[in-house]
Amino acid sequence: MLETTSAPTTILDLTQMGKNARAASYALAKATTAQKRTALFKIADALDANAESILAANQLDLDEGRINGLSAALLDRLDLQNRLGGIANDVRHVAQLPDPVGAVFDENVLENGLKVSKRRTPLGVLGVIYEARPNVTVDVAALALATGNAVILRGGKETFRSNMALIQVLRGALAESGFPQEAVQYIESTDRRYVAEMLKLHQYIDMIIPRGGNALHNFCRENSTIPVITGGIGICHLYVDETAKLDDALAIIHNAKTQRPSVCNALDTLLVNKQIAAEFLPRVTAHLGKDGVTFRAEPRAYEILRNDAQVQTAGDEDFDIEWLSLILGLKVVDDLDEAIAHIRQHSTQHSDGILTQNMDDANRFLDEVDSAVVYVNASTRFTDGSALGLGAEVAISTQKLHARGPMALEALMTYKWIIIGEGHIR
Amino acid sequence: MLETTSAPTTILDLTQMGKNARAASYALAKATTAQKRTALFKIADALDANAESILAANQLDLDEGRINGLSAALLDRLDLQNRLGGIANDVRHVAQLPDPVGAVFDENVLENGLKVSKRRTPLGVLGVIYEARPNVTVDVAALALATGNAVILRGGKETFRSNMALIQVLRGALAESGFPQEAVQYIESTDRRYVAEMLKLHQYIDMIIPRGGNALHNFCRENSTIPVITGGIGICHLYVDETAKLDDALAIIHNAKTQRPSVCNALDTLLVNKQIAAEFLPRVTAHLGKDGVTFRAEPRAYEILRNDAQVQTAGDEDFDIEWLSLILGLKVVDDLDEAIAHIRQHSTQHSDGILTQNMDDANRFLDEVDSAVVYVNASTRFTDGSALGLGAEVAISTQKLHARGPMALEALMTYKWIIIGEGHIR
16 A cells, blocks of 8 residues: 555645645534534544454554564554554543534623624644654544544654554544545655645645654744644753752652653753752662663763763753653752753753742742743653643644643634624724 | 945844843843833833934935835835824833733642643744834834833834834833843844844744735745744625615725725625625715725626726736725625635635624624634724724734734733642652
C-alpha cells in the first residue's frame, strides 16, 4: 500500500481537499450533539470490529520499521497491538464530554437597544501534522468531530499503512452516521512537498497543529501562512531554594525526571541555591542515579560532584537541550534572581517550578517566570490535559495566543459576535 | 530627518531591539496599575505640551505628501493638525480603563489537593506595522503600556517625521515615569527589509498586528514566523429578504454604505431576494444615488436597473473588492441559501447581515454565516470597538484564533497556569 499510494506519480489536489474540508465544516457546524455522539460511538465500535485488519496493517508498519532499524522508542510509539481497545474507549470518552458548540457569553444590551452577544463556534478546518503515533489519527479525528470541525491529517511515513487502515474505518463510520466523509481527510502520500503545500492553504485551513519534534515545529512556523499552535517542546526547570523541604524536593525531582523521561513535561534542568547545594546535590545524584539518571553539571555544581561517576561537566549548550531521556542538567545559582534569569534564557516556556517554603519568593517566581505552566512545590509532570482534569488534550501550547499550556476542546473553538437590531443605524 | 535616519547607510540591529523589548516587557509586566496610569497621563500631558514641535514635523510630512501627489484621503489620514488634542485625550481615556493584568480565573482544587488556576498576563512584546496614520503610534503605545506589553512599531514612510516626533515625546514621558524607554521602540528606517526582518523575530516578539491594506496583511501572513492577527479588510454584505421592513432596510443600507465609506465595516455588496428586487432595487439606487453612490449590478439586478445612469454591469471580480468608496455591488438571489452561498464565497468574514422579519431565517443566517460579526436588522457600521462599548479598539480581527472581531485590551493578554502543590508527584 505504501508503495502504490505514495509513489511519485501520485498527484494529490490539496486545494480540492481544502475546499472539500470547508464544505464539510459547514455540515459539521450544524450537527447536533446527539448526531456527533452517535457518530463517535459508531467510530469506536468500528475500531473494535475492524481490529484485525487495522492490526495487520500496523504489523506491516512494525515489520518494516524493524527492518529499517527504527529505535525501540519509535517502534513503541507506532505499535497499536495492545492499544487499539484503549483508543476506541478514548473515543467513547470524548463522545461524552460536554459539547462546547453554541455556548453564548458576554451578552449585553447596549444603550441604543442593540443586543450584543458572542457565540462559541467551531474553528472550521484543522490541519494536523504528526509523526510516528497512529493513535493521533483517531484521537484528533474524534476531537475534531466532537467540536464540529473538519480535519486534514498528515501522519508520518513510518505509520502510513496503520493510518490508512484507521482512516478507512473512520470514514466508513462517518458515512454510516450521515456525516460527509470529507470531515476527516488524510494526505495519502508521504511526499513532504504536500506538507509545504498544506501549510499555504490559509483559505481553507484555520489552524495548524504540529505534533512532533522541534524540526517539525520550526518547519511549520517558517512555512505556514496559517496560524500554527507551536508547543510540546519542554525544556523544564525546577529551582530548589534554601528553604525547601528537601525530602519533598527529592521526591518531586525524582518524579519529574524519571516517571516518564521521554515526554515534554519531564524535568531537564535542576537549579539549586548555593546555600544548600553542597548538601543537596549529592543526595540528588545518589537518589536519581540509582534509577539510571546521569548528570550534566555546570562548573559550580561539578565542583561539588566531581567524584560522582554519573556526573559530567555541562557545556553551555546542554542547558538548551530537551533531554527526553534520563539526563539531568545541574546548576548552582546564587539566588532567586539568578534562577529566574536562567529560566528566562533557557526555558521553552512550557513548565517551570520552584520548590520553597518562602511564599514571597514563590509569588515572585509565579509573577516573573513567563511559562505556560508555573509550579510551586509540585512535579512538572502535571502539565497534561488529563492530569489537570480537562477531559481531553489536543496538544500543549507553548506559544501565547489563543491557548496556552494543555489545550482542551475549547481550544478548537472560535466565537462570532451576534448583533440583533431593530433597524439600528450609526 | 527622513533623509538622514532612513539613508541606506543606517544599520539597525533588530535582534538587539527585540532583546531590549523583551527585557522591558519584564519590567512592564510587574508595573502596578497606578504606575501605568501615571505614565499614561504623563504621555497625554507631554503630547499637549509638545504640540508645536509635533505639528511642525507633521506639517513637513504633509508638505512632502502634497509634493509627492498623495491622494486627499491619504493626506487626511496623516494630518494631525486638528487632532492632536483628541489623541491626547484618548490616552487619558485608556488610562482609566480597567487593568486586565493579573485577573485570576478557572480556579480549581483537584482531588489530589493540587491548586490550579489561570492568571491573565501580558503577551510580552507586540509588533505593530502600520501605514499612513500617525495617531496609531500613540494609540498603540498607550494600549501596550496599559496592558503591560512592550511594543516595536514600524510606521509608513509618509509619516516618518510625525512618528519620530511622537516617539520622542512618548519615550521622554516613559523615562520620566520610571519606565524603560525600550517599552516603546520604533524602527527608525523606512527600508522595507526591516519589516521582513522584524517578522522573523519570534524569539522576541509575541504577536504581529498589521494595520493597513490587503498587501500588508498578505506580506505579514506569508513572511512572519510570529503569529499574525490579520483583519481590517471587510467585504461586507447585507441580504434583504422578502419579509424585510423595506423602509428600515433602506435606512440601514444607506447608513452602512454612506456614513463612512472608506472604512472596513462599510457595506460592499447588497443581496436582494428576487421577490422584492423589482420593487426594492430602484428605491435603493434612487435613495443612495442622491448621495453619490454608484452601482455594479450582476445581470439579474442590471436587468431591473438598466435605465439608471449610475448603474453599471458587474463583473465577477467586482464581488471580491473591498470598495472603500461610494460604490455598491448589487445582486438578486433566489433565496436565503443562495445568499449564504454568495457570502461564504465572497465575504472576508468581517461583518455580514440579514434584514428580515422571519426569525427562522435570521437564525439560520446567524448559524451558517461564519463571519466575525453577524447582524440581524442593523447596519454593519457597528463593528467597532467604541460602538460596541469595548472602551478601546486594538484592531478588528478577521482570523479566528485568539480574538475575533473588534479586539479590546484583553486581546493583548495571554494567561499562565498556576499550580500550587505541597510536594505533589504523579
